[in-house]
Amino acid sequence: MDLNPKQFLQSATIALQDIQLQTALDRATGTVTRNRDMAMGELPHAEALRQQARGARLRALADLPELLELLEKNLTAKGVHVLWAKDDAEANQHVIDICKAKNLKRGVKSKSMVTEETGLQQAFAENGIEMIETDLGEFIVQISGDHPSHIIMPVMHRTKEAVRDIFMEKLGMPYTDEPGDMTAYARKTLRRKYLEADFGMSGGNFLIAETGTIVIVTNEGNGRLSTGMPPVHIAMVGIEKVIPTWEDFITLVQLLARNGTGQRLTVYVNIFNGPTQGEGDGPKEMYLILVDNGRSNIYATEYAEALACIRCGACLNVCPVYQNVGGHSYGSVYPGPIGSVLTPLFKGKENASPLPFSAVFVARAR
Numbered sequence: 375m376d377l378n379p380k381q382f383l384q385s386a387t388i389a390l391q392d393i394q395l396q397t398a399l400d401r402a403t404g405t406v407t408r409n410r411d412m413a414m415g416e417l418p419h420a421e422a423l424r425q426q427a428r429g430a431r432l433r434a435l436a437d438l439p440e441l442l443e444l445l446e447k448n449l450t451a452k453g454v455h456v457l458w459a460k461d462d463a464e465a466n467q468h469v470i471d472i473c474k475a476k477n478l479k480r481g482v483k484s485k486s487m488v489t490e491e492t493g494l495q496q497a498f499a500e501n502g503i504e505m506i507e508t509d510l511g512e513f514i515v516q517i518s519g520d521h522p523s524h525i526i527m528p529v530m531h532r533t534k535e536a537v538r539d540i541f542m543e544k545l546g547m548p549y550t551d552e553p554g555d556m557t558a559y560a561r562k563t564l565r566r567k568y569l570e571a572d573f574g575m576s577g578g579n580f581l582i583a584e585t586g587t588i589v590i591v592t593n594e595g596n597g598r599l600s601t602g603m604p605p606v607h608i609a610m611v612g613i614e615k616v617i618p619t620w621e622d623f624i625t626l627v628q629l630l631a632r633n634g635t636g637q638r639l640t641v642y643v644n645i646f647n648g649p650t651q652g653e654g655d656g657p658k659e660m661y662l663i664l665v666d667n668g669r670s671n672i673y674a675t676e677y678a679e680a681l682a683c684i685r686c687g688a689c690l691n692v693c694p695v696y697q698n699v700g701g702h703s704y705g706s707v708y709p710g711p712i713g714s715v716l717t718p719l720f721k722g723k724e725n726a727s728p729l730p731f732s733a734v735f736v737a738r739a740r
């Protein structure tokens with residue numbers, strides 16, 4: 375399936391008739407929105423925290439060039455190789471060059487939207503490198519030849535019955551209707567891959583300039599295994615993810631978890647401060663690829679605030695358009711309301727013209 379934002383109307387019309395999709399969206403968006411409301415509702419100062427977070431992101435964007443320089447300096451001092459990529463092709467080429475130079479053939483990857491954006495899996499396939507997605511949702515997407523349909527819940531478009539059928543067909547799993555059994559089966563398959571991997575990859579939820587630190591938040595532990603077990607860790611992150619201080623991180627991480635999944639905090643917060651310094655475990659080499667890919671162009675326009683997004687996914691869950699047609703209809707890596715802003719900015723208005731008008735199209739198609 376190719377992603378094409380210009381086909382939004384056709385894709386949305388089909389999605390509205392798809393019973394399996396409608397069931398999956400109804401279950402998932404309802405649950406995650408209720409959980410989010412509860413998690414935010416228990417904060418006596420929720421609005422103040424939101425304003426504090428907005429201020430933190432806007433301050434970071436205002437100082438973006440200086441913060442990136444500071445981040446590079448601090449990471450380099452810790453032995454991290456920092457590489458810059460002006461576009462998706464250069465970002466992917468950096469990874470492929472590292473793999474070729476180090477003879478890395480098999481990798482494991484934690485969830486990363488920017489690697490979806492650059493089409494990294496395609497680059498691996500073209501260069502004969504095996505890369506296993508280890509986030510459960512991304513793993514399901516990969517083995518079924520699919521695309522993620524949500525920023526943080528890649529298989530929101532699948533019911534558990536559909537996932538069961540995929541595991542039975544692709545992994546040989548015996549019949550079960552228990553999500554716990556399905557997860558255990560996938561975990562058994564993935565464990566071996568961590569042990570065999572030459573390198574691990576991750577994205578980055580935050581880049582903290584003052585100490586030169588990369589942070590990822592996950593709920594499955596796969597991020598820690600993907601980055602901690604193989605001898606080489608490559609992180610690919612958009613340049614807008616840099617923030618100045620740990621104080622800002624504390625503000626932002628609270629809202630990311632509460633808005634994203636309705637948790638007070640994700641199960642894992644992984645903090646990377648460079649390669650191992652002789653501790654015995656952890657990667658011996660570490661790379662950070664900082665991806666621009668159109669962000670500098672947005673930065674210079676009236677739409678710069680779109681770069682403040684921390685990819686929590688909450689605007690997708692509450693959006694009537696997303697709730698009705700799901701993520702694939704947008705034909706873009708970033709779906710939902712924020713995708714309708716980012717995709718025309720990244721790809722050009724002429725290549726994503728229906729997205730800002732998606733609500734009108736869906737109202738017409740219903």
Ligand code: SF4
Pocket residue numbers: 525633682683684685686687688689690712
């Ligand atoms: S724009 Fe959407 S995904 Fe981004 S931070 Fe806001 S609610 Fe979250």
